[in-house]
Amino acid sequence: MEYPVDTSLKPEVTGFFDPATNTISYVVKDPASDACAIVDSVMDIDYAAGRITYEHADELIKFVQENGLKLEWLIETHVHADHLSAAPYIQEKLGGKIGIGEHIVTVQDVFGKIFNEGTEFQRDGSQFDALFKDGDTYMVGQMPVFAMHTPGHTPACMVHVMGNAAFVGDTLFMPDGGSARADFPGGDAGTLYDSIQKVLALPDETRLFMCHDYGPNGRDIQWETTVADEKAHNIHVGAGKTKEEFVKFRTERDAQLAMPKLIIPSLQVNMRAGEVPRDKDGVPMLKVPVNGL
Numbered sequence: 346m347e348y349p350v351d352t353s354l355k356p357e358v359t360g361f362f363d364p365a366t367n368t369i370s371y372v373v374k375d376p377a378s379d380a381c382a383i384v385d386s387v388m389d390i391d392y393a394a395g396r397i398t399y400e401h402a403d404e405l406i407k408f409v410q411e412n413g414l415k416l417e418w419l420i421e422t423h424v425h426a427d428h429l430s431a432a433p434y435i436q437e438k439l440g441g442k443i444g445i446g447e448h449i450v451t452v453q454d455v456f457g458k459i460f461n462e463g464t465e466f467q468r469d470g471s472q473f474d475a476l477f478k479d480g481d482t483y484m485v486g487q488m489p490v491f492a493m494h495t496p497g498h499t500p501a502c503m504v505h506v507m508g509n510a511a512f513v514g515d516t517l518f519m520p521d522g523g524s525a526r527a528d529f530p531g532g533d534a535g536t537l538y539d540s541i542q543k544v545l546a547l548p549d550e551t552r553l554f555m556c557h558d559y560g561p562n563g564r565d566i567q568w569e570t571t572v573a574d575e576k577a578h579n580i581h582v583g584a585g586k587t588k589e590e591f592v593k594f595r596t597e598r599d600a601q602l603a604m605p606k607l608i609i610p611s612l613q614v615n616m617r618a619g620e621v622p623r624d625k626d627g628v629p630m631l632k633v634p635v636n637g638l
């Protein structure tokens with residue numbers, strides 16, 4: 346696949362860190378207009394209390410409004426397992442279309458079974474406004490951007506490339522953080538390695554924006570690096586590490602990882618494009634499948 350790369354376009358990128366889930370959400374502004382996109386928003390949840398609030402999303406909304414921006418897209422890099430998307434809440438206030446990779450249908454099928462969803466749960470991605478195929482382009486104002494299919498962490502993962510800025514989702518972490526796990530249903534370490542190579546084939550100067558950072562070894566939180574930096578220094582895939590080395594390491598590491606704290610609510614909400622499921626009486630309700638994951 347030849348991707349329509351254009352690093353002469355330099356969008357303004359503002360990151361918003363959510364300390365509860367170590368997620369970074371972004372507002373990306375077209376350099377030639379007031380149009381913008383939001384990538385990977387977060388809805389706050391106190392899971393023990395079953396309480397959902399919107400402090401993080403309100404911060405994004407305030408930024409868009411105060412800067413006089415027009416929201417055109419709400420992009421999900423994938424179905425997150427560690428935080429809930431606030432896309433519908435933001436869409437209600439600011440407009441914009443919610444987009445995700447077309448392989449969301451695979452994720453909906455797998456987790457629709459695990460959560461024993463009834464026939465009212467559509468497995469065709471219709472909860473989203475746009476489903477992207479590999480190489481699909483769309484506009485943010487006058488800036489053409491494209492989506493690159495990067496499975497491995499999950500089947501529906503996509504990296505969105507907006508000019509010289511690429512939003513890598515959970516394909517890569519900062520160089521000292523390595524890569525994301527590949528052991529969720531539909532994940533695969535070898536596939537993830539191949540997807541990472543696609544990202545690293547972008548021009549060296551491409552700015553890479555992480556979806557997560559955990560501040561390894563006590564360093565401050567960071568979320569921006571470059572292709573050149575990842576190629577040279579990434580501890581899992583940089584400096585010429587082979588696919589065999591990566592798969593062995595990733596598989597051994599994943600076997601030791603606990604499930605993310607918010608995986609149960611996150612999947613149920615995010616596979617519905619950020620809508621909280623409802624029970625037969627229409628009451629917002631989350632399930633816990635016992636020994637299902």
Ligand SMILES: [Fe+2]
Binds near residue numbers: 423424426427498515
């Ligand atoms: Fe993820």
